[in-house]
Structures are given as C-alpha cells and as structure tokens.
Amino acid sequence: MGGVEDDEPASKRMKLSSEELRRLSNGSTIKEPVAGSSRDLMARPLQSEGGEEVVGSKGVIKKVEFVRIIAKALYSLGYxxxxxxxxxxxxxxxxxxxVNVFMRQILEGNWDDSVVTLHNIGLxxxxxxxxxxxxILEQKFFELLDEEKVMDALNTLRTEIAPxxxxxxxxxxxxxxxxxxxxCSPTRSPKQGTVRARSRSKLLEELQxxxxxxxxxxEGRLEHLVEQALVLQRDACMFHNSLDKEMSLYSDHQCGRDQIPSQALQVRLCSANQIFFWSFIFLFEYLLDGKFLIVCSHEVFSTILPVYTSLESLFKRLLGSENESGKNNLKLSKKIAYHLYEIQCDFLARMLVSLFEAGECPLISSFIGSHRFDPRIIKISCKLLLSYFKQKSMSFFLQQILQAHTDExxxxxFSHNGKYLASSSxxxxxxxWExxxxxxxxxxKLSGHQKPLSSVSWSPDDRQLLTCGAEEVVRRWDVSSGECLHVYEKTGxxxxxxxxSPDGKWIFSGLNDKSICMWELDGxxxxxxxxxxxxxxxxxxxxxxxxxIISICRETAILLLDREAKVERFIEEDQPITSFSLSRDSRFLLINLLNQEIHLWNIEGDPKLVSKYRGHKRTRFIIRxxxxxxxQAFIASGSEDSLNIAYKFLRWVYIWHRGTGELIETLPGHSGAVNxxxxxxxxxxxxxxxxxxxxxxxxxLNNLSTKRKEPCSNGIHYCNGGY
Structure with a gap:
C-alpha cells in the first residue's frame, strides 16, 4: 500500500469517474434520478437483500446479484x-x-469517521x-507524513495502528x-491532489x-465471470489448437478437426518437381524402386502406372489421341489418378489450364504436388496452376516429403524457437533443416560420426546442436555454419x-557403463x-x-535425480520402458511402454500417474x-502398425487429446515404422x-477447411472451421 506519491496508472485502479466521485462527495447515492428517465412509469420498489427471484433457464442466477454486477460493470466502463x-x-x-457513506468517507479522507462506519456495516x-x-489508518498515516505532520503520524501509528x-x-x-x-520531504507538485485521489481510489479497491x-x-466481477466461461469452453473443446485468440461472446466456442495437423504440409505458392492430378483419391505412393506409382481410390481400386521422365510422352499418354471432332480423349476416370512428373515448364501448365477452361477435365477436382526442393523457390508453372485453381475454387494441396537421409x-x-528441425539417422x-x-x-548435413546417430539435442538458445552416436561420442555443432565445435568422449x-543445462553452460551425457556425466563446453x-x-x-x-536429471535407470524404472540435494526419486512401471519425453514446463513426463501404452506422469512432488494413451502399435522398435x-494439449506418437493397400503397407502417426485420452486423429503415409x-x-x-x-x-492443416465459418444457428461458434 503506497503513499500519496504512488502514481500507478489509473487503468489499474478502481474506475470511479469524476461524476461518481462528485456524487459520493456531495452525499448523494448512485440512485439519484437521471434526466430523461422514465422513473414515474417504470421504477419498482427496492428488492430485498434476500430476494430469491431468478433469471436464466437454469434458475441459478439471482436477479438482484445479476443486476448489481451489471451496474458495477457499467460504472467501471465509465457509463x-x-x-x-x-x-x-x-x-x-x-x-x-x-456502504455509500463509507465509500464517500474514504474518497474524502475522513479516516476516523470511515473506521466508525466500517464497524456499522455489519461485518x-x-x-x-x-x-x-x-x-484505512495506514493511508491516514501516509497522508499525515505527506503534510509534514510527523508527530500526528507517529501518534496514529502508536495509538491506532499498532494496537x-x-x-x-x-x-x-x-x-x-x-x-x-x-x-518526509514535502511534495509540492501541483498534481498532488490528483496523486492523492488516485491513492485513495486504490485504497478503496483494496478494501473491495x-x-x-x-x-x-x-472490481471486474462481470469480466471475471465471462472470462471464466470462455476459458471453460476452450478447455472443453477437444480440438482447440488455434493461435487465434478471438473467442466470440455471441455463441459457444467449438473447434473442428481441421485444427489438428492431418495433411502433408500445404503451401499456397511453392516449387514442385512432382504434381498429381486426382479425383476421389484415397492414397498414392511410389513402389520402393521408384519406377512405378501406385494409385488407389476410396473403392480400393488400384492401378500401377510407370513414372515417365519425358513430359511430352507423359502428356500424350494422358491426353490420348484426338477424336473426329478434334477434341482430346482424356484417359481420366473416377478410379484412377495420374502422376504428372516434373512439371516445371510454363508450356505444359498453360496447356492444362486451357483444358480446364474448355471443360475437358470434368473429373479432375483437386490438385496435389510433392516437392523436395527449397519451398521459397517459385516456378512459373506452379504459380500459374495454383493461381488458376484458387480462382476456380478448386482443391489444391502441396505436400513436402524430405528425403536426404540414405537410411532409417x-x-x-524441432528447435525451441521452431525455426529449425534436426534429424538423425x-x-x-x-x-x-531450416x-x-x-x-x-x-x-x-552433419557428418563425422562412425556409428548410427541415436539422438540430437538443441541448446537453450538454439545456436548449437548436440548429436549422439550410438555408443560412440557426442559432438557439438554450430547451427549457423554447420561446423563441429567439440567432440566429447571417454576412453573405453x-x-x-x-x-x-538450461543456461547452456554444461552438457550431460549418459554412458554405456550406466553412469551420467556432466561436462563443461570445452570438454x-x-x-x-x-x-x-x-x-x-x-x-x-x-x-x-x-x-x-531424468533417465531410465532400470528396465521398468525412471530416475529423477536432484543433483543439488543429492536426492533420488523413482517412477516405477509394471512394463519395460522404451522411451520418454519431458513437457515444456518440466511438470509432466510421457513414458512409452513395451505393452503398447503411453503413460502421462505428473512429476511435481511424489510422481503420480495421470493418464494412459492406447491404440498405437509397438512390437520390435523404439517408438517415441x-x-x-x-x-501442449495433445499427445502424438509414432507406430509400427500398418494398413495394406494395393500391396503397400502404410504406417500411421497417432494423435490423442491430452486431457481426455481420446484418440482424435491417425495420419497414414509412411511406408516404414514411424520411429x-x-x-x-x-x-x-x-x-x-x-x-x-x-x-x-x-x-x-488442411487449407480447404480452415476458412472461418459463420456462427451456426444453434449458437456454436467454430474457430477456423470445424465439422
């Protein structure tokens, strides 16, 4: 509680306007008649304090309280x-x-009277x-000091405050x-009265x-209730994953599945060395030799097409020969998708656009492309095609599959700032990756290890990266240059x-003799x-x-080692542990088990099991x-399970809602175990x-379904789409 020199911005104070202050200081209550009111026609007798009249369909809102909170909000807003x-x-x-008298006495500085009134309020x-x-007396003390009435202030402290x-x-x-x-120095500022008024207003807020x-x-009771309702709606929303903080008061909040990453990355304009035209397609993939493309539909009808390197020959195959009317016989069907390989020329793009304009491609309703190049590079053909599809409101996707590793x-x-991705193989x-x-x-591409790389770790500032070879050495790299800065090893x-370490001054490493070491950066x-x-x-x-320090110390146990207090705690599981992950706030641990379950533990104090997640498959490998x-409202995991489509086994990524444990999304696409x-x-x-x-x-996200929908008639507001 500061003195009169306290000049905290008024926006953080109790919001009392000059009109309200005037009424209180003049001895008036807030209930003075207002010019132009319909008092004679509409005023009703005062409700009793214990009135049980309610509003709302549930019958739980007392009308008296409701009206008072609204009135309080109006005054706070300046109305x-x-x-x-x-x-x-x-x-x-x-x-x-x-209470009105008490508030007026506080604002006018009638300290002794306000203390007497306080006892009469009925507390x-x-x-x-x-x-x-x-x-109240503390404020009196400060104002006496400000007026250089030191002895009066001392007397107040001794006879009124201390007792x-x-x-x-x-x-x-x-x-x-x-x-x-x-x-004790006097404050002779011409704004002293304003400062004092603010200080008294703050006192009234503290008393409230x-x-x-x-x-x-x-103060702010109505705002608190509304915010509480919005937060509860957000927390109850299974798919809430939007950066958009806008939540409407006009309708209930609800997100759709489109807020969960479920499509291979889509971009508006991007280079593409492969473009697919498809209709009713469920899935498509290369055979392992890369020479053929498997295409299948929702009806599980599939075909294998050769991958052509000649644009001209592929285009001719697609279009076929001209018929008697001079029009092309398009070899398109609802069951087959065609793979256009390396479309990078403006000529072919313009021909395809002309076909669409002529209405000769009625079955092609979507566009999808895969690329392995820098997404910042824009090719003329892609710009033309994407611009056309957008103009015609046609579906278009562009996915990125990264193929730079030569083995599993x-x-x-991802780095902490999200600007980089590191992978090991x-x-x-x-x-x-940038x-x-x-x-x-x-x-x-970081080379130098003599064995497979088991893990990577980003420095707190994301400027350096650690890589760990399987039972080999740890290397520290400069992210900007790709230079190896140091090699950490122990003989034998x-x-x-x-x-x-969180400050980036030390690194930690686990060794194959089951010990853990801490190193300075210089080794x-x-x-x-x-x-x-x-x-x-x-x-x-x-x-x-x-x-x-957290590590797997036994087959079924995780060690939580307090290195300062030298205290060890343990998480005991019934099944062998294969991997774990720490939450960003260091309060929770996600543990993968051999029995194909993922357990969520709260590690604050004594570890407590919070949730279990099931559905993914793990039979032979370490799945993370x-x-x-x-x-961090969701849990994602790799898996070993597969779906056999057109002689092609496809693996899945699983996504659960962290709070409920419900499996909300599975993402097919990989042809090998998702590690x-x-x-x-x-x-x-x-x-x-x-x-x-x-x-x-x-x-x-699926760009096609992330357009914001208008609130539905049932009062549900969808955040960036939904269904």
Whole structure:
C-alpha cells in the first residue's frame, strides 16, 4: 500500500469517474434520478437483500446479484448515467446506503469517521474488520507524513495502528518512515491532489478485495465471470489448437478437426518437381524402386502406372489421341489418378489450364504436388496452376516429403524457437533443416560420426546442436555454419544420450557403463554419477530449473535425480520402458511402454500417474511420442502398425487429446515404422514424423477447411472451421 506519491496508472485502479466521485462527495447515492428517465412509469420498489427471484433457464442466477454486477460493470466502463439509470429503473441499488457513506468517507479522507462506519456495516469477521481498519489508518498515516505532520503520524501509528495487532512487520516498516528524510520531504507538485485521489481510489479497491462481495462487489466481477466461461469452453473443446485468440461472446466456442495437423504440409505458392492430378483419391505412393506409382481410390481400386521422365510422352499418354471432332480423349476416370512428373515448364501448365477452361477435365477436382526442393523457390508453372485453381475454387494441396537421409531416420526434434528441425539417422549423419511458414529446406548435413546417430539435442538458445552416436561420442555443432565445435568422449566407453543445462553452460551425457556425466563446453568433466543411473536408451532430460536429471535407470524404472540435494526419486512401471519425453514446463513426463501404452506422469512432488494413451502399435522398435499443439494439449506418437493397400503397407502417426485420452486423429503415409514425432513449439499446426522408410514428413492443416465459418444457428461458434 503506497503513499500519496504512488502514481500507478489509473487503468489499474478502481474506475470511479469524476461524476461518481462528485456524487459520493456531495452525499448523494448512485440512485439519484437521471434526466430523461422514465422513473414515474417504470421504477419498482427496492428488492430485498434476500430476494430469491431468478433469471436464466437454469434458475441459478439471482436477479438482484445479476443486476448489481451489471451496474458495477457499467460504472467501471465509465457509463455512469447508464449505471445510475439501471439502479433507478430496477429498484436495485448497487450498494447499501451505509456502504455509500463509507465509500464517500474514504474518497474524502475522513479516516476516523470511515473506521466508525466500517464497524456499522455489519461485518461478522473481526479479523476482516481489523485488516480493513489497518488499511484505512495506514493511508491516514501516509497522508499525515505527506503534510509534514510527523508527530500526528507517529501518534496514529502508536495509538491506532499498532494496537490492532495486525501485520507487525508492516508496522515496523511504517515506523522507519518516521525517521526517513526522503519520505518526509514535502511534495509540492501541483498534481498532488490528483496523486492523492488516485491513492485513495486504490485504497478503496483494496478494501473491495478484503470485504465480502455482498458488501462491496469486487472490481471486474462481470469480466471475471465471462472470462471464466470462455476459458471453460476452450478447455472443453477437444480440438482447440488455434493461435487465434478471438473467442466470440455471441455463441459457444467449438473447434473442428481441421485444427489438428492431418495433411502433408500445404503451401499456397511453392516449387514442385512432382504434381498429381486426382479425383476421389484415397492414397498414392511410389513402389520402393521408384519406377512405378501406385494409385488407389476410396473403392480400393488400384492401378500401377510407370513414372515417365519425358513430359511430352507423359502428356500424350494422358491426353490420348484426338477424336473426329478434334477434341482430346482424356484417359481420366473416377478410379484412377495420374502422376504428372516434373512439371516445371510454363508450356505444359498453360496447356492444362486451357483444358480446364474448355471443360475437358470434368473429373479432375483437386490438385496435389510433392516437392523436395527449397519451398521459397517459385516456378512459373506452379504459380500459374495454383493461381488458376484458387480462382476456380478448386482443391489444391502441396505436400513436402524430405528425403536426404540414405537410411532409417531414428530421431528428430524441432528447435525451441521452431525455426529449425534436426534429424538423425542410421546412415551415421544428422541434418539441420531450416523451417519456413511454407515448409522446410536442408541447411546442413552433419557428418563425422562412425556409428548410427541415436539422438540430437538443441541448446537453450538454439545456436548449437548436440548429436549422439550410438555408443560412440557426442559432438557439438554450430547451427549457423554447420561446423563441429567439440567432440566429447571417454576412453573405453560409449555415449548413449545427451542433453543441455538450461543456461547452456554444461552438457550431460549418459554412458554405456550406466553412469551420467556432466561436462563443461570445452570438454572438462565436472561430475559423474556412477551406478545404475541409465540404460543404453538414448533418452536424457534436464528440468528447466537445471536441478533434476531424468533417465531410465532400470528396465521398468525412471530416475529423477536432484543433483543439488543429492536426492533420488523413482517412477516405477509394471512394463519395460522404451522411451520418454519431458513437457515444456518440466511438470509432466510421457513414458512409452513395451505393452503398447503411453503413460502421462505428473512429476511435481511424489510422481503420480495421470493418464494412459492406447491404440498405437509397438512390437520390435523404439517408438517415441511427444507433447504438442497449443499449450501442449495433445499427445502424438509414432507406430509400427500398418494398413495394406494395393500391396503397400502404410504406417500411421497417432494423435490423442491430452486431457481426455481420446484418440482424435491417425495420419497414414509412411511406408516404414514411424520411429519419432516432434511438434513445432512455435507453430501448433506443424508436426514432423521420422520413419524407417528414410523420409521425414511435415504435417500441417488442411487449407480447404480452415476458412472461418459463420456462427451456426444453434449458437456454436467454430474457430477456423470445424465439422
């Protein structure tokens, strides 16, 4: 509670307008008649304090309370006349007459009278009365000091404040102001009256918080209730994953599935070395030799088409020969999709557009392309085609499949700022990808390891990257240049995991002798925790306060090691643990088990099992899961299960709602086991998956369904679409 020099902005104070202050200071209540009111026709008798009249369909809102809260909100918003009119018309005063007197006394600085009135308000809790009296007399003390009435201030402190027996430490602090020359210096500013009014207004606001709401309605009560309702609606929304903070008061909030990354990344304008025209297509993929394309429809009708390298021959095959009327016989059907390979020429793009204009491609309703190039590069043909499709409101997709690793991709992780993605592979390399709004591109391929890479770890500032070879060494890389800055190793031992301290000053590594070591950046070993500290599993996490090291110490147990307090805690599972992931706030741990379950643990204090997630398959390999989405409201995981379509086995990415545990999305596409997933922490609509098929897939939203819909007649507001 500051003195009169306190000049905190009025926006954070109790919002009392000059009109309201004038009425209180003149002895008027807020219930004065307002010019132009219909008092004679519409005013009703005062409702009693205990009136049970209710409003609303549920019968739980008391009308008296409802009207008072609305009136309070009107005054707070500066609508003084409207607030007074509401009191008059409803016959329901905002405050009782004694409370109005009390408020006026506070604003006018009648401290002794206000303390007397406080006792007459009818408070039953003596502690509340004393605490409120303390605040009032404290303000009196400060104003006496400001007026250089030091002895009067000292007398107030000794005879009025101290006997209350409230907040002794604050009393001692007030006594120090008596002898403080800096505080006792007079404030001769011409704005002194304004500062004092603000200080008294703040006192009234503090008293509002202290006194029962039935006596003085808290400031911002209506806003609090509305915000609470919006937050509850948001939390109850299964698919809420929107960066858009706009939530309408006109209708209930509800998001659709389109807020979950479920399409291979789509962009508006992007280079494409492969473009697909399709209709009623369910799935399409290359055979492993890359020479043929498998295409199938919803009816599970499939065909295998050769992949052509000649644009001219492919175009002729697509169009066929001209008929007698001179029109092309298009070899298109609802059951077959055609793969147009490397469309990069303006000539072919213009021919296709002319076919659409002539109405000769009635069955082609969508466009999809895959690319492996830098998404910032824009080709003329793609610009032309995409512009045309957008103009005609035709569907178009563009997906990115990253193929730079030459063997299975085991691990991947977005940087903290979401600007980079790092991946590691059985091919003994790691790759740093640069992330753009429209996709990702290869920045550096990191070579030097002699064994497969089991994991990567970003520095807190995302300027450096650790890579860990399976039972080999840990390397530290500069992200900007791709240069290896240091190699961490121990003679006769191999590293199995790596991680950073939150300040970026040290690194941690798990070794194959089951110990964990801490190193300075220059390679000096600082500490080593020996014994059963870790297994040969490449998971190691350090909490964001830097105090706890988390590792798998036994087949069915996770160690939470407090390195400062030297205290160990354990999470015991009934099944073997294969991997784990730490939440961004370091409060929760996601544990993957051998029995094809994912367990969510709260690790604050004694570890507690919170949720279980089921549905994915794990039979032979280490499958990793992650937190993700807005406020990490979702759980994503790789899987080994497959769907056999047209002799092609397709693997899935699974997504659950974190709070309910409900499986809300499965993403098919990979042709090998999906080993790892990572959700972009800066973009809740971007998800990456790594697979044994040697590819990384970037998943995003379906642009076709993210257009905002108007609120429905049933009062449900869809955020960026929904169904």
């Amino acid at each position: 003084i006349k409207s607030g007074a009119h509401l009191e008059e018309e409803s016959g329901i005063p905002l405050h009782s007459s004694v 039953t809790d003596e502690r509340t009365v004393k605490s409120a009296s303390f605040l 209350l027996g409230v907040n002794d430490s604050r009393v001692r602090e007030l006594s120090s102001y008596i002898v403080s020359p800096s505080y 918080k202290l006194l029962p709401a039935t006596v003085m309605i808290p 991709v085991w691990f991947l992780q 059985n091919d003994q390399s790691a790759i740093i 992330v753009y709004e429209t996709g990702v591109s290869l920045k550096h 031992l191999g590293m199995v995991s790596c991680g950073w 000096k070993e600082l500490e080593c925790w020996k014994g059963q500290r870790t297994l040969k599993i490449s998971d190691l996490e350090i909490t964001r306060d830097g105090k706890q 899961s992650c937190f993700g989405g807005l406020e 790892c997933v990572s959700w972009n922490p800066a973009n809740p609509h971007m998800l990456a998956s790594a697979s044994d098929d040697r590819t990384i897939r970037i998943w995003g």
